[in-house]
Amino acid sequence: MTPLIPEWKLAASKSSVTRVKIETMKIWVKRAPMLVCAVATSSVVALSACGASSSSDDAAGAVNEFAAAMERQDAGGAAKFTTAPGQAGEALTQTLQGMNAEHVDMTVEKPVEYSDGTASFSLKTTYRWAKNRTFETTSSGTARHLSTGWKITWEPSVIYPGLPYGGQLREIRTDATPSPTVRSRSGKTFMYLQPVNEIILDPTRTKDVDRSARALARTLAPIAPLITNQVIAEKLAETPGKPITAVTLRDPDMQVLQSDPNAVPGVVVRKAGMLVMADRRLASPLESGLTNYWQAIRDATAGWQVQMVGPGIKPRKLAGEQGPPGPSVNTTVDQNLQLTLGDAAVEVGQPATIMALDAMSGAILGMAQNSYAIDRGTNVDSVYPVGSTLNPVLTEVDRTANANQESTDAVLDRLGLGVQFTVPGASAPTADQPGVTTVDFRPGDLKASMMNMGALGVALARSSVGQMTSVAPFVIKGVPTNVVGGALGELDAATTAPVIKAMTETAKTGDASDLTRAPGLKALVGTNGPQGPGWFLGMQDGKVIVIYCEGDKSGTAALQVAQKYFRIR
Structure with a gap:
């Protein structure tokens, strides 16, 4: 990747133009640390020469504090060192949660402070997960000296170049296609992955839980008459205050419903995939065990992907790996x-x-x-x-x-x-x-x-x-x-x-x-x-x-x- 700050940095002031060679300054300061103040009068200062600052009294300190908070995955703490803590906090939270990394390493590179009260810097961020999975980004940003100290000028590109407002990075699981099937002893498909709709009632999202339960039961009656108001109430009682899945329906089942479950207060329909019987007449206690085994194959062959997502844009793959599909499960079931x-x-x-x-x-x-x-x-x-x-x-x-x-x-x-x-x-x-x-x-x-x-x-x-x-x-x-x-x-x-x-x-x-x-x-x-x-x-x-x-x-x-x-x- 092309460095965001060239080896030679050219900066201009009203009275003069000073050329500073950053790498040379780093070596010189290490040998003569007591002379740092002599360099500070220049129009451009290579702040990395001062080492990792822990204060926001200078630009390097503010950026390093930001990086330290990010390594702790403390979005709010990092946002405090930006010019827009509210916007930054929301964006950083979305990305940290979406990436769900075990560790985040962030290194501040080439921080440069200018005589006009601004500064520039680069960030090298490495997200780490289990199984030695890593994703590394290099981004750049600017900082300004305000009455409250040095603050990073908030732009989503501080997280990743080109990230739009409202966008985020996320790490997701990927599964190879086609997915494995569960086959009977004759080789026919016994169970297979199907899109399903989980009908979920969240009691915290409705003012009248009983009324919502009755309305949901009426909505489901044409396809799931056994999911009565009493059944829903019993499920809610088993886990007080927690969402419950009233029923899971296949896509064709949804077409039978005469009203939309989403219209019931507190109800949301969540799309998912489920291993289901190919012959809808069949049901078996073996389903849970076979699903468990099938899922183990899916887990073993699962891939991963880091994406950039945002309003109005198609998810963009930034990194990831995906292996071949897993084998089908051949059973002895007749x-x-x-x-x-x-x-x-x-x-x-x-x-x-x-x-x-x-x-x-x-x-x-x-x-x-x-x-x-x-x-x-x-x-x-x-x-x-x-x-x-x-x-x-x-x-x-x-x-x-x-x-x-x-x-x-x-x-x-x-x-x-x-x-x-x-x-x-x-x-x-x-x-x-x-x-x-x-x-x-x-x-x-x-x-x-x-x-x-x-x-x-x-x-x-x-x-x-x-x-x-x-x-x-x-x-x-x-x-x-x-x-x-x-x-x-x-x-x-x-x-x-x-x-x-x-x-x-x-x-x-x-x-x-x-x-x-x-x-x-x-x-x-x-x-x-x-x-x-x-x-x-x-x-x-x-x-x-x-x-x-x-x-x-x-x-x-x-x-x-x-x-x-x-x-x-």
Whole structure:
């Protein structure tokens, strides 16, 4: 970049013209610091020769104070050293917030004071972020000596050359296009990035919150009738005084609305992008886990850009880097089966969740739940009482452990009951542990997760055809499940065969014998008392089906969900 002050500076006064070589003065002053006052009578003074001043009694001091405040990211403190503190403070605040740098380094270069009470200077500013990202600018400005001392003549160009009034610099994240998609086992698009509209109600921006909530509910009724005034009020009550997202709508949904949500006091519609189901009929508890994994890919491949923006101008890229798009996420989800699971889950009027796995590989083929289970927060990771469901299994585990003189824990681990699973794409992030969660099960607890139950079903199904090793459930192809707290391993037919026999009897003459259209079914059914929860673990047609229900007569409810699944699959 061409220096803003040439090596030789020419300045004129009314009586004379004096030529000063700045670099020479710097060397001379360092060798004879006591002679600075002798130079001060010249029409032009190279102020950098005096070192970094901490006072605004001279131009260099004022500019250095400005730079020090900027390094502290104190916009108001820096603005005090300008001729227009209000305008400068607003502009500097916008840029510092927009850049959001971890560190700001600002160096004052070539400050020159003139005999007419003005001065000039250059600023070298370096913004620094994580991952060694930096952006360096060189700008120039002038200063004037006023009755209040030296002040920088405020111009937005002090921040960056050519920056207009009302403009700012900002650092933004960039994502490569096209964005990755989430694909089903057949390769079809299962989830993809879509523009959405977040309908946000801010209680601090309306004089009558209740009235705004009622008006918003009426506005949303044509497309989101379940978002009632009561629902909105409950969301507001959960976070008093904070904005809430009443609903998120796709662009076509907005066209159905008969009035504009923006017209409701306190409501704003914010544009965003969201990973959504390609088939709008589908919904799954897997969405959060798959979104978490997809977002990790986006984060890993994200780029950055520094832009200059301002009123009436198109954002101008000043610096940045962007890598190639990330890979799509290939899952084991069967879209048709997912639709079937969704229809089965809504069969009962109490919390119900159903998951299907491939009986040989452990691949998760789909998972669905009804609105009651969503409200309860049921997921694949949490552990729930199993009651009598696993009695046949635990009986054989104890017998095998005694016969082989080993711990019951080791036998449980091999069956998938005693280990902790972290399944990328299925395990959901939580507020206190972003990313994924794990669960545990021990015989004394008599609790298991749906993932533990699914692993047990796969282990039993594999052993029934001579595959005597257990495997971990998974949902993303090529991405292994993390197993801790024990080890999966070799299966013992002496353990599994009696359990499979008990499952066959349950399906033929026991609690699952009323189920129809399920040839060859083997099942475990049980509850944890009258209030549940109730479980169904079935093996049929190369699949393992896990159903978990809560509430009164939840064992019966689990069987109702199972019957609906077998009837419509």
